[in-house]
Amino acid sequence: MKFLPTPIPDLIVIEPQLWHDDRGFFIETYNQKLFASNGITATFVQDNLSCSRRGVLRGMHAQAGENAQGKLVRVLRGRVVDIAVDIRKASKTYGQSFSITLDEHEAKSMWIPPGFLHGFVALEDDTLFAYKVTGFYDKSGEIGVRWDDPDLHIDWPMNPEELIVSEKDRQLPFLKDISSPF
Incomplete structure (x- = not known):
């Protein structure tokens, strides 16, 4: 497994080792030890899965x-463009995105x-997207920003x-109109 830094501190891309043979792949x-040795010591408490058709945008x-979430995300089937936006107030990269x-x-x-907005758009039908999260779902802690914030x-x-965007996501505020809790 390779842990690749991004231009935004603490946001990390993980590239696994794939073993292929005539049966498929593994x-x-x-791996808790590998993750910890690369600075990711989070405890995961909940796994989530979404299925989306092409054009579905979920975010931001x-x-x-109390239940702030860090997320380990990956695609099980299909393809997405995945986006994270730094909303940590003290960060030098506040408001910057990575895709x-x-x-x-x-x-x-x-x-x-924790401290990042997250969203993605499915590029294929029946895309399965997996989230491994560090906080239990807590409606009172939900925050969001419009996906099309200029x-x-x-x-x-x-x-x-x-794009297929939920009505709830269409009504989210712009970043300049929220006070980040991070």
């Missing part, structure tokens, strides 16, 4: 408070610590009219 997706979300394509073939994952400078890979 990968190790999580975070969970703060990566995650898919079932390369099997990369990304560690998104201050985030996110280059989504599809035209806005192709």
Whole structure:
């Protein structure tokens, strides 16, 4: 497993070793010792899975408070463009985003610590997206920012009219209109 830093401190891309043979493949997706030796000492408490059709955009979300969530995310089937935005007030990269394509073939994952907004857009039908999180779901800690906030400078890979965005996500505020709890 390789742990690759990104331009935003603490946001890490994990590239697994894939073993292929005539039966298929095998990968190790999580190893507590390897993660800890690379600075990820989080305790995971809940696993989530979403299935999305092409064009579904989920985001930009975070969970703060007592159950603030760090997320280890990966694609089990399909392909997404995954985005994380730093909303840690004291960070030099506050408001900056990082994007990566995650898919079932390369099997990369990304560690998104608490203090980041997260979202993705599915590029294929029936995309399965897995989240391993460090905090239990807590509606009172939900925060979010509009996916199309011009201050985030996110280059989504599809035209806005192709995107399927929930009404709830369409009503989220802009980053400049929230007070980050991180």
